[in-house]
Amino acid sequence: MSSVDVVLGARAGADGPAVPHRGARARLLRSEVRLVFGRRRNVALLAGLGAVPLLVAVVLYVAQDSPFAAEGAGGLLARVTGNGLFLAVTALFMCLPLLLPLATGVASGDAIAGEAQAGTLRYLLTVPVPRTRLLAAKAAATLLLVAAAVGAITAVAFVAGAAFFGLQDMTLLSGTTVPATEGVLRMLGVAGYVALSLTGLVAVGLFLSTVTEVPVGAMAGTVVVAVVSGVLDTIPQLAAIQPGLLTHHWLDFAEFLRLEVSWELLGQGLAVQAAWVAVFGALAWSRFTTADVSS
């Protein structure tokens, strides 16, 4: 019996049920994560973001004796030369307005629209993968890539900060000094808060990705949403709606640099993100589970 007959021989047919294997969801998720992190563009994205703290460290190291040393980034830059720990928060602060939304846009905008444009979506759905499960796997893999982007910035910042300037006990904004170990924990807190602050934007990007078959459109749209939100946040006349804006609480990570961290304020920021995730997650789901796949 040839291998051909083996393929054709084992025929249960639709008369016999197609039984799902255990761990099928985990297998799908692993496959998605491998796809996202195996893609060269995404690896380049992570490398590019990781290069930001390195670049900042090199510039500060070279220029630390110049008259401009104390200027820039709200005084953060001046602190970095004194204590490498501050490099993490500085790099995240610099990436937050544009680079991180860009990375988030690329990751989330490509999720569904990329498959639609490549035509692979129709084959995934006829495998079949339940649309809700596919969307969930895409969302999880996207969140993981965004988290990895924040993680890459933070990790490189720790290493570069330690190498160029050393990690010392940390003087907080209030002037109090805490041990270096606590400083590290506080920096990790900043990174965690920044990553969670991007979840709302991921949901927006996923929704836009279900609306179009052109991934670049969804990517650009996501970035535009973040930028417009940032602009609206600066207009005093809009004070009434500003607390609900996607980006309003983004810079609240500075709480981790105060002696008494206001968990209430951070909680508000996360609640706003949760609301955006709920609304745009629901929109993405309702759109994706009902849309005709004609690509």
Add this chain to the structure above:
Amino acid sequence: MTSADLADRTVTAGPVATLAAGPAAVAAVTAGTAAPTVSERAVPLVIRTQGLTKRFGSGQVAVDGVDLEVSRGSVYGFIGPNGSGKTTTIRMLLGLVRPSSGRVWLLGRPMPEAALQVLPWVGALVEGPAFQPYLSGPANLARLDACDATADPRTARHRIGEVLERVGLTGVGRKPYRQYSLGMKQRLGLAAALLRPRDLLVLDEPTNGLDPQGTREVRNLIRQLAAAGTTVLVSSHLLTEIEQVCTHVGVMSRGRLVLQGERAALTAGAHVRLAVTTSVHHVAAAASVLRAEGLRSITTDGVHLTGVLGEAAPEQVTAALVAAGVDVVGLAVERPSLEQLFVTLTGEGFDVVR
């Protein structure tokens, strides 16, 4: 009770019950001889649609009241020019596009409601192959397999190796999909459709981009699969490429299913013409004999006469002509090709792009 009786009985219980008839029902299909159309006989249907219609937002009606009937074990040639609604119909069969109205049953279960139960048994190639460009062929198949909750991960490697061999894609190694030739892409698409045992294969233009050798291989593959009991729906805008392998044919034109049935029956019976060549002085006499013998739509072109044979037997007509003293210079029975049939039915050439 014969197997045909069994099939007769089961079909009344609805499509789900007909599936359970299994081998007996298949035997009934193959044992059956002259059957004008599928609908007039009791056979289990693997694909059935009822008034299937798709109206797009632009107001264009892509598919208009299509009643497909594909019986188990058949190779159903789904033909029509580009833009006649074949692919939209196939997308609705597979639950990718929601019908504006009408219903679909696949393997006896309603679609798209039963998609998760039915689609594991359906292999599909829709509007050309599509894969992740940066992954290799095997990696792409592994990805599709990982998405299939009912596929056994332990046998994935083995099955992928086998199916690549089956479509003639061994030794592609780690070359990314985007570097594949069109023919290799098409083969990988077929491999994905065959990644696990299927009851039904839906192959939309499977020979697109293949050279004559590749086209032959696909035809042989379809024959093998059909011989093993898989029902195949194969669409094409190139009649000659699939005409030879089909047991049944459905013809689409401008969104409508204008004809469907067994291929042999369609190209026989009502459409067979008798062509008679006589001498100059016997044309009128020949025409009256043909008319008397029951031939219809008799046309005369010089000394050549043709008429639709209908119930008349060619040998009797010949005898009658000779008995009437008509010179019979030539006589031929002309069975229409599917293409001629299509032109007759729709009044348009086959390669018309709407």
